[in-house]
Amino acid sequence: MSRSVRSYILxxxxxxxxxxxxxxxxxxxxxxxxxxxxxxxxAGIAVAFMLTRGVRMWPGVLIGSFAANxxxxxxxxxxxxxxxxYVVAGIIAGGAGFQAVGLALATRxxxxxxxxxxxxxxxxxxxxxxxxxxxx
Numbered sequence: 698m699s700r701s702v703r704s705y706i707l708x709x710x711x712x713x714x715x716x717x718x719x720x721x722x723x724x725x726x727x728x729x730x731x732x733x734x735x736x737x738x739x740a741g742i743a744v745a746f747m748l749t750r751g752v753r754m755w756p757g758v759l760i761g762s763f764a765a766n767x768x769x770x771x772x773x774x775x776x777x778x779x780x781x782x783y784v785v786a787g788i789i790a791g792g793a794g795f796q797a798v799g800l801a802l803a804t805r806x807x808x809x810x811x812x813x814x815x816x817x818x819x820x821x822x823x824x825x826x827x828x829x830x831x832x833x
Contacts, residue, residue, distance in 0.1 A: 709757040712746045716761025743797035762790035
């Protein structure tokens, strides 16, 4: 196995572990037996990871989200999850993956990441950007 493949796999599993840990902490705030939480830092972790390492890290979001939501289903049911729990966790994981990829791509496109604030001129151009009204 080449060094780049090994590095990719390690990065994907690092993202999965971070997303899982953030998801588990967030799901502690959810009202049982639900999956909804007011705070979800895993989304920000996933976007930051994809901005720094590329959107090809999306499998880490899927794995981490799926694992966190299956764990919640096991805790809520008190037993092994049924097919419905796997389907729900898969749908949530797919949505989390699409969200992270979409936000990373939009940040690169509209904010000019990673060169968005290299100098004063770039910061001024960003603040005068037509989409800057959305931030207010």
